[in-house]
Structures are given as C-alpha cells and as structure tokens.
Amino acid sequence: MKKHILLLSVLLALFALAYAQPVKLGFVNTDRLLMDSNEAAEVARLFALDKQNWTNQIKSLDDEIKQMERDFEIRKLTMNDAAKREMQSQIDTKKTEAGRLLEEYFGDGGKAEQRYRELIDPLTLKIHNLIKKIAEDEKYTMIFDVSMGSLLYALPVLDLTDQILLELNKDTVKPTEGTTTEPPKPEEQLPPEIKPPEGLGDDFKPDKL
Numbered sequence: 001m002k003k004h005i006l007l008l009s010v011l012l013a014l015f016a017l018a019y020a021q022p023v024k025l026g027f028v029n030t031d032r033l034l035m036d037s038n039e040a041a042e043v044a045r046l047f048a049l050d051k052q053n054w055t056n057q058i059k060s061l062d063d064e065i066k067q068m069e070r071d072f073e074i075r076k077l078t079m080n081d082a083a084k085r086e087m088q089s090q091i092d093t094k095k096t097e098a099g100r101l102l103e104e105y106f107g108d109g110g111k112a113e114q115r116y117r118e119l120i121d122p123l124t125l126k127i128h129n130l131i132k133k134i135a136e137d138e139k140y141t142m143i144f145d146v147s148m149g150s151l152l153y154a155l156p157v158l159d160l161t162d163q164i165l166l167e168l169n170k171d172t173v174k175p176t177e178g179t180t181t182e183p184p185k186p187e188e189q190l191p192p193e194i195k196p197p198e199g200l201g202d203d204f205k206p207d208k209l
Contacts, residue, residue, distance in 0.1 A: 007075075017075065023141045023142075024138075024140050024141050025140065025141060025142055025143070025144070025163075026135075026140050026142075026144070026158050026160045027143060027145070027146050027158055028145055029133060029144070029145070029146050029147050029161045030147050032147070032165070033161065033164060034120075034123065034124070037123070037127075037165060037169055038168075038169045038172040038174040039123050039126070039168070039176075041175055042174075043119040043120055043161070043172050045114055046119055047115060047173050050112070051112060053112065057101065057105075058098060058101055061094065061098045061101065062098060063150055064094060065094045067081070067152055068090065068091050068094065069091060071087075072084075072087050072088070075087075097105060118162055126168070127168065128165055130168060131143055131160075132162050134160060134164065134180045135164065148184065149185075151159050198207060
C-alpha cells in the first residue's frame with residue numbers, strides 16, 4: 001500500500017511538472033451513489049418485485065410437492081406397487097421441476113442476475129458519465145473512488161459525492177411505497193433445498209466504475 005501511495009505521488013508530481021499546471025484532485029463514493037440515488041431506489045423496487053414473483057412460483061410448486069407427499073403417505077397402504085411407483089415418479093418429477101426452476105431464476109447467470117444487470121447497468125453508466133463530465137468541466141486531474149478502499153485520507157472538501165448525487169437526482173423522483181398496483185407479498189420461507197440465495201442484490205453488486 002505504501003509503495004502504491006508513493007508511486008501515485010511521484011506520478012502526480014511528474015504530471016504537474018510536465019504540464020506546468022496545478023493538480024486538482026477529488027473523490028467520490030460510488031457505493032453511496034448506487035445506494036442513495038432515486039434511480040437506485042427504483043432499481044431495488046423493480047428487482048424486488050421480480051424476485052418476489054420468482055420466489056412465489058417456486059414456493060407454489062413446493063406447496064404442491066408437499067401436498068402430493070402427504071397424499072402419498074395416506075394412500076400408499078392401499079396402493080399396489082405399480083401405483084406407488086407411479087405416484088413416487090410424479091413427486092420426483094415435480095421436485096426436478098422445482099430444482100430446474102430455482103436454477104433458471106437464481107442460479108449463476110440466471111434470470112435474477114440478468115434482470116439485475118439490466119436494471120443497474122444504465123445507472124452505473126450514467127454515474128460514470130456524470131463523473132467524467134464534472135472532471136472535464138471543472139478541470140480535475142484525477143477523481144478517486146473511495147469505495148475501492150485505496151484512499152486512506154482526503155480533505156472532506158474534495159468529496160464530490162454530494163454534488164454528483166444532486167445532479168443524479170435532479171430530474172428523478174424517489175419511489176414511495178404503494179406506487180405499484182400490486183405490492184409484493186411478504187416473502188414466505190422456502191425449504192432449504194429450493195431456497196433462493198439471501199441478499200441477492202448484494203450478490204449482484206455492480207462492477208466498480
């Protein structure tokens with residue numbers, strides 16, 4: 001870390017000498033921009049609706065499987081071997097379908113991940129372009145991202161996060177509860193074998209700008 005800071009200092013000094021102009025530095029917290037902006041709140045709202053819909057589909061299928069298993073336990077004493085095998089096969093088929101659906105929605109590269117990228121990518125691009133515009137308009141030499149964890153100290157006056165957040169929210173309105181025609185139902189607990197990963201939004205955290 002010290003070597004990196006020393007190298008950065010040398011590079012900045014050489015840059016200032018080469019161009020004979022003062023170095024102007026700033027920093028932003030892109031994590032905060034991706035959490036506190038109005039558009040980030042809308043991304044979270046839309047993604048939560050989709051996630052709830054997919055979870056409800058899997059939960060409904062699991063309820064069907066449990067009912068089939070209860071029926072099987074009640075009826076198997078009066079069933080012949082062929083009927084038992086047929087009913088067990090139907091249950092196994094449903095379980096396979098539930099596993100496939102879970103993988104389709106919440107697996108690596110599944111619909112949840114694709115939908116999150118679809119929602120968040122335009123916002124990350126917008127933030128990137130805003131930072132670039134401010135850097136060019138206000139003649140910044142460099143703007144650092146403190147969410148990357150490599151900036152040990154900087155004067156608060158160099159923090160551009162509020163300025164960018166204000167610009168980001170200028171033409172948008174933060175969504176409020178009840179803005180959807182059918183708000184999501186409280187998520188019901190799924191059995192461990194078909195439960196989607198917790199904190200899906202964290203798993204799909206956008207790439208750093």
